Amino acid sequence: MIETEAAGLAEIAGRVDDNFVDACRYMLACQGRIVVLGMGKSGHIGHKIAATLASTGTPAFFVHPGEASHGDLGMITANDVVLALSNSGETYEILTIVPIISRLGVPLIALTGNASSTLARDASVHIDISVTKEACPMGLTPTASTTAALAMGDALAIALLEARGFTEEDFARSHPGGRLGRRLLVHIKDIMHTGDGIPVVTDAATASDALVEMTAKGLGMTAILDAKNNLVGIFTDGDVRRALDGGIDVHTTSIQDVMTRNGKTIGPDDLAAEGLHIMDSCKINALLVTDADGKLIGALNMHDLLRAGVV
Secondary structure: OHHHHHHHHHHHHOOOOHHHHHHHHHHHHOOOOEEEEEOHHHHHHHHHHHHHHHHOOOOEEEEOHHHHOOOHHHHOOOOOEEEEEEOOOOOHHHHHHHHHHHHHOOOEEEEEOOOOOHHHHHOOEEEEOOOOOOOOOOOOOOOHHHHHHHHHHHHHHHHHHHHHOOOHHHHHHHOOOOHHHHHHHOEHHHHOEOHHHOOEEEOOOEHHHHHHHHHHHOOOEEEEEOOOOOEEEEEEHHHHHHHHHOOOOOOOOEHHHHOEOOOOEEOOOOEHHHHHHHHHHHOOOEEEEEOOOOOEEEEEEHHHHHHOOOO
């Protein structure tokens, strides 16, 4: 079965031709939205194609052809482009509304498996998505043909995406609730602790002073600043364990003797995902945030990334 569907996809690979280019031109020039039509299995494929177009920078929605004749046709405006799917090209519910679409002056792009069908002839552009054989052993259930239609719809969406210069950030703005959207939209400044929420001690402090500050701020680390407020180090949970293993007296040991110098930092405008990458690659659980002059302005840890949905 899978081999049959793969063969169907191989058949339509060569159909990315001048008709395909013309369809893309109509869709790129569209001042409204792409209205996708399809009945039955083609309708299910149409729903997915509309969703893919919408999420990749081409506003689109699906209209059920049967409902269109009973009022939903008003959803189609003169600024739109219609994309109709019908394997036979003779779907009654679609053909019924084609004259109305024509009177509106709306371009009609047809994806059919029959280049001599009524829908193909009436369309502004016809894209042939015919396959030699369905995967269904009886040749009745739409299988390879629906896969071909879906692939061609995806090809249109990706061609438009590339033509528009659609970026990862654009995609993220369409998917703010998903993990990918969060990774591409959330910046360090959106989730970092600032002001009194930053754990800080001076380089004149003892290890005990640093432990008290770490416990009070709850980030598993503290920044170390010199007398001029320059960042000179960081003291983390890991540093605490190593210091205690070395048998130090936390009450008398200077923080300068046990802190980590030249620790990893990140900028406020960097993506939170970059912070996650640094933490993962360096096997650390917290970061200090510095401005362009290297001044400490924030702090965050892995829990902040978790709460932001970046992890």
